[in-house]
Amino acid sequence: MSLKDHIKPGILKLIWLAGMVFHVFNAYGQISPGKLSKAHSHLEGMSQCTQCHTLGDKVSDQKCLDCHTALKKSVQSNKGYHVSYEVKPKNCISCHSEHHGLKFEMIRFDQKSFNHRLTGYELEGAHKSKDCRECHKPEFIQNAELKKNAKTFLGLDSKCLTCHADYHQKTLSLDCAKCHNFDKFKPAVKFNHQKTDYPLLGAHQKLDCASCHKKEIRNGKDFQKFSELEFKSCVACHKDEHKGRFGANCKACHTEESFHKIKTSASFNHTLTGFALEGKHKVIDCRKCHDNRAGTIGHFREFASLRKPECLDCHKDVHEGKFGSDCKKCHHQESFHINRKLDQFDHDLTKFPLAGKHQSVDCKKCHKAGSMTDPVAFDACKRCHDDYHKGEFSSDAKYHDCGSCHSVNGFGESSFGFEQHQESAFPLSGAHLAVECKSCHQKSERWTFRQIGNQCKDCHKDPHAGILDAKYYLPNQCASCHNDENWSKVNFDHGKTTFVLEGKHELTSCRKCHFIQEKDGAVTQKFKIKDKECFHCHNNPHGQQFEQGGITDCSRCHGFIGWDGKNFNHDNARFKLDGQHKVVSCNRCHEPMIVDGRKVINYRNDKLECKDCHLK
Numbered sequence: 001m002s003l004k005d006h007i008k009p010g011i012l013k014l015i016w017l018a019g020m021v022f023h024v025f026n027a028y029g030q031i032s033p034g035k036l037s038k039a040h041s042h043l044e045g046m047s048q049c050t051q052c053h054t055l056g057d058k059v060s061d062q063k064c065l066d067c068h069t070a071l072k073k074s075v076q077s078n079k080g081y082h083v084s085y086e087v088k089p090k091n092c093i094s095c096h097s098e099h100h101g102l103k104f105e106m107i108r109f110d111q112k113s114f115n116h117r118l119t120g121y122e123l124e125g126a127h128k129s130k131d132c133r134e135c136h137k138p139e140f141i142q143n144a145e146l147k148k149n150a151k152t153f154l155g156l157d158s159k160c161l162t163c164h165a166d167y168h169q170k171t172l173s174l175d176c177a178k179c180h181n182f183d184k185f186k187p188a189v190k191f192n193h194q195k196t197d198y199p200l201l202g203a204h205q206k207l208d209c210a211s212c213h214k215k216e217i218r219n220g221k222d223f224q225k226f227s228e229l230e231f232k233s234c235v236a237c238h239k240d241e242h243k244g245r246f247g248a249n250c251k252a253c254h255t256e257e258s259f260h261k262i263k264t265s266a267s268f269n270h271t272l273t274g275f276a277l278e279g280k281h282k283v284i285d286c287r288k289c290h291d292n293r294a295g296t297i298g299h300f301r302e303f304a305s306l307r308k309p310e311c312l313d314c315h316k317d318v319h320e321g322k323f324g325s326d327c328k329k330c331h332h333q334e335s336f337h338i339n340r341k342l343d344q345f346d347h348d349l350t351k352f353p354l355a356g357k358h359q360s361v362d363c364k365k366c367h368k369a370g371s372m373t374d375p376v377a378f379d380a381c382k383r384c385h386d387d388y389h390k391g392e393f394s395s396d397a398k399y400h401d402c403g404s405c406h407s408v409n410g411f412g413e414s415s416f417g418f419e420q421h422q423e424s425a426f427p428l429s430g431a432h433l434a435v436e437c438k439s440c441h442q443k444s445e446r447w448t449f450r451q452i453g454n455q456c457k458d459c460h461k462d463p464h465a466g467i468l469d470a471k472y473y474l475p476n477q478c479a480s481c482h483n484d485e486n487w488s489k490v491n492f493d494h495g496k497t498t499f500v501l502e503g504k505h506e507l508t509s510c511r512k513c514h515f516i517q518e519k520d521g522a523v524t525q526k527f528k529i530k531d532k533e534c535f536h537c538h539n540n541p542h543g544q545q546f547e548q549g550g551i552t553d554c555s556r557c558h559g560f561i562g563w564d565g566k567n568f569n570h571d572n573a574r575f576k577l578d579g580q581h582k583v584v585s586c587n588r589c590h591e592p593m594i595v596d597g598r599k600v601i602n603y604r605n606d607k608l609e610c611k612d613c614h615l616k
Contacts, residue, residue, distance in 0.1 A: 034099035037106050052098075064092040070146050070154055080154070084118035107151070121158045125182025135163055169218060171227045198231045202256030212237065246272050262286075262300075275309050279333025289314060352378045356408030392450045426454045430484030468527045472496060499532050503560025513537065543595045545604045575608050589613065 065072035074080040141155035160176040179191040230236040234250040252268040296302040311327040347354040381402035456478040473480035534554040557568035
């Protein structure tokens with residue numbers, strides 16, 4: 001065998017490559033296509049070629065980006081000109097070629113025809129007429145390395161404040177484009193005062209902005225205040241001529257059209273004057289009373305000299321003083337007609353003091369005779385009111401009158417509560433305590449309380465009728481299995497059936513076996529189950545391996561507590577385990593097989609002799 005045969009092929013390849021590099025280095029004068037540009041001049045020489053070139057291949061874009069890290073970060077972020085649809089498919093060398101001499105400009109393009117939209121930032125308005133270098137200059141660049149390159153076009157942010165000073169000094173949103181456009185900074189044509197917390201109305205719409213937004217010098221610079229202005233009340237800007245006598249809500253009387261235009265409406269809080277408006281006084285035109293009459297102070301102060309205004313200051317006394325000057329004893333302010341309620345009459349002086357709803361009833365409702373002094377029967381509610389219950393309680397000694405359950409505040413609510421219900425023929429318990437009264441007592445248009453039944457069937461439908469054998473529950477006696485605490489909780493002795501529940505079956509919900517979900521969403525109950533073998537409810541993972549007479553008896557190996565095969569004893573099988581066989585994992589001998597398209601563990605593999613598993 002020769003020495004060459006002892007040397008690995010990889011080592012031979014390295015020896016060949018070293019020789020080729022030596023040869024290329026000696027032949028540099030013939031290989032290099034020309035001098036590098038000034039930016040790359042530090043990469044001159046054969047030892048530097050692989051900084052940009054890959055041996056046996058073209059210039060690598062990846063190596064370009066490994067040096068130009070800022071551009072690489074932009075490309076990885078899918079931002080900027082180099083990820084545009086025109087540039088992304090190209091290689092770096094197709095636009096930035098090299099070896100054309102020391103003074104060759106690698107970055108060259110027509111700045112006037114350059115499509116700036118490809119950078120992701122379209123030039124609009126005044127930006128279109130700007131020279132590129134007015135924006136692309138080092139002082140606008142945040143990256144320290146890029147800032148050193150005075151010729152770079154990278155590193156700018158699209159935010160306005162990258163190039164422009166913040167005139168508002170961080171008092172407003174930094175998104176300038178919300179208010180300004182690209183044509184010029186003033187006026188802020190996109191700003192809409194109506195969308196602010198203070199929409200302009202009336203005369204405010206005609207004001208110059210500087211009337212409210214004052215100009216000042218802040219931090220040594222011109223500044224106009226647009227935020228943090230107080231505007232919740234008129235007195236924040238306007239002098240209160242009334243010196244607080246009528247509160248701070250100027251809009252109650254004045255409009256924003258003109259401070260001298262007074263509202264003749266009831267929006268003014270007249271209570272502040274000491275004379276609260278009631279009834280018809282609330283809707284009357286202010287000038288009906290405030291008529292600037294002679295001999296008064298005028299200008300809505302005609303009554304200022306009066307200690308307390310009285311009815312007769314404005315109204316003529318048609319009774320000529322016979323009933324005194326307090327008109328409100330008989331009349332109200334809704335109209336000058338007699339007060340039918342006679343609020344000033346003290347009904348407590350009679351044998352029937354008015355309370356609750358009776359206080360608001362028109363006197364004529366009860367006093368139907370010509371004179372208010374004629375006697376009225378009031379010994380029972382039914383004297384005036386119809387019996388809603390149609391005699392249901394007429395024979396009841398305890399609840400014979402409406403007052404037993406209702407109050408004079410209205411028939412809508414009843415004082416009959418839980419304690420009283422527990423003394424009835426149907427004491428409430430369990431979930432019945434949370435059921436609304438009307439669920440049982442308002443089955444028709446009228447509430448009923450007698451003869452509504454007290455058995456489950458009187459309110460509930462038997463869902464098991466004709467499905468569950470009646471011998472397991474007394475006729476219509478739901479309590480045989482259910483309780484009134486929780487209807488879904490079932491207490492049934494399954495030992496009464498031919499299938500006694502054991503192990504996991506005791507913990508399984510009845511619905512798992514006896515409720516069948518149909519395709520249309522309906523549920524079918526099934527209690528008479530003839531087939532009780534395991535495979536009728538459970539999948540048989542063993543196929544037909546253990547069938548006897550067409551039936552697999554799972555209990556031969558498995559119990560009801562878990563599917564652990566604790567009943568199986570390998571000593572009872574055809575192959576009794578002894579020696580090392582006792583510690584071997586089951587799956588070493590019993591491997592899976594495919595039966596009818598599904599995986600089944602092969603337990604009856606007929607491997608009964610050593611040679612079936614062990615090699616000679």
